[in-house]
Amino acid sequence: MTTGVRRRLGVEERRQQLIGVALELFSQRSPDEVSIDEIASAAGISRPLVYHYFPGKLSLYEAALRRAADDLANRFTEPHEGPVGARLLRVMRRFFDFVDQHGPGFSALMRGGPAVGSSTTNALIDSVRQAAYEQILSHLEIEEPPARLELIIRSWISLAESTALLWLDGRRVPRAELESQLVHDLGALTAVGAAYDKELAAVVRPMFEGEPADGPFGDLVARLIALAS
Template identity: 80%
Template sequence: MTTGVRRRMGVEERKQQLIGVALELFSHRSPDEVSIDEIAAAAGISRPLVYHYFPGKQSLYEAALRRAADELAARFVEPPRGPLGARLLRVMGRFFDFVDEHGPGFAALMRGGPAVGSSTTNAMIDEVRQAAYEQILAHLEVGEPSARLELVVRSWVSLAESTALLWLDGRRVPRAELELQLVHDFAALAAVSAAYDPGMAEILVGILADEPADGPFGDLVTRLVALVPAPGPAPDALPAVPDQRLP
């Protein structure tokens, strides 16, 4: 981020610079706390010049949000190679990289920030969620998802979002554990749905067929098995009951 340095830029170059500066500031503090004066100073231009490119803070905020939304959606793109569990774990790693780097900005994006209720902001949030949803379906190689599969995938995307927001509040759980737990959560949601639906059961069997024992899904099975108490010794045969009948 440049500070206090003036130089001539073309219109589009200057707009992109201001968006980058705003996004950087929003990454460290809530957009509500960042003023146009701070953005202007960080960009090395005057306050009136900021308004020359953007009519107000709201429009600059939305432009920065647009860039953040595009970047976040791109974090869910993953080549469809290898076991699904490993792919999802890499996706979660990139997702939390973004969350870690843009904490307040991520929270503002998902919660609406100063643009709560704005149709533009809500549309951007929905685009990110839809992009994540479509990427997961692509990994599952499903073109027309059933109602249950759609429920599983959209529930998982929502869970990842809410988990990240809660994690930002103090980072009380190690990040790597949360990334793995979210991959396990996907398997758990799919497994529960498979217990009710043959179509989901078929999808789950296909997923697990390609999973190595030391992969994320294999790790989940190991952890669950460890929770099951070992069977105790077989009970001894009951003693014979003496015949109490009268002679």
Template identity: 85%
Template structure:
């Protein structure tokens, strides 16, 4: 389009632009504090035109959340190659990249944002948690998880969320340290469960045997005995 006249966007193109503008604003301030006027202004269109594409702020917020959810779920995908600890560490780096990029929006959402309680919002949050859960099971090579493994994986996912939220509140600990910590936490929670249950014990030993001596799991195991002295 080189006519010198600003071309008119198609409906879908305009919707995608508005979603992008909204996400950019939500990455800097809480969605509660961002008005439709601001979104319109940042997109270079009028407020009524925004309502033409999205009937209300909630529908724009949900569309933005859908794009962010798809983005986050895509970052969980990791090739099935190399040691598990190193794979999990790469995913944790991409998770913190996402949290870093979307700080205020992520905090507001997880702490009870403008659309919490909306079934669409809850379903999107659950779908991202489920994507993480499915990825982890596939990397563990487990198709029919026992209840204790499901508990460890799902509760660790919740631990990763709360760790990221606490990190965002002041960023007082370097994120690289927390990325490693969460990988170690996964091993530690698995070990705790394995100490009580033979099936989890067998899984734990299988994971440990495949880990190299310089991987994150092995480095944790090497450091723990020193704590007892």
């Protein structure tokens, strides 16, 4: 019979372990409610050892937030294959997967948490928003968007954040419906903007051309026609 020997973790391995443990706990409860003692216990180490790797909970929270921000930003990456509407719907499903898995932490970040307002937190949030913005432009195959289109996309990203926060507060609307609704929202906002701006109409027209009737944008048109009839 052999006795297992616990391997001593290196500095970076231990840091990554603590970040993972903290992120898991922050996904279950607001970071304000999670103590260093709980993080230490979950990681199987002592409280002083946590402070050896991170000077305080704020620095650990920021490190966990950085990993979560990278994860969230990556969820906006989608192959440029198939209709744009279907691509956006897949992105929204992954976005809500993240929100669902990290509800309390996502809510604390957007509404107020231990690192909210810090330059690090603001930079991380902005990096996710910028990644989402750039991904949408890439799917529209637009490098230099008209001013009105930039306004529409950035406003829509804020709408997606607000929608996710409200959904977390009771989940009163089916998630799948919200995912479709947000794709419809972007299509509708873009169409309204194009009605006022010929330059915008010219650059976004390919977004709607070739969209199948059973796709998200085809569904939006059918719903609007039914509403008007």
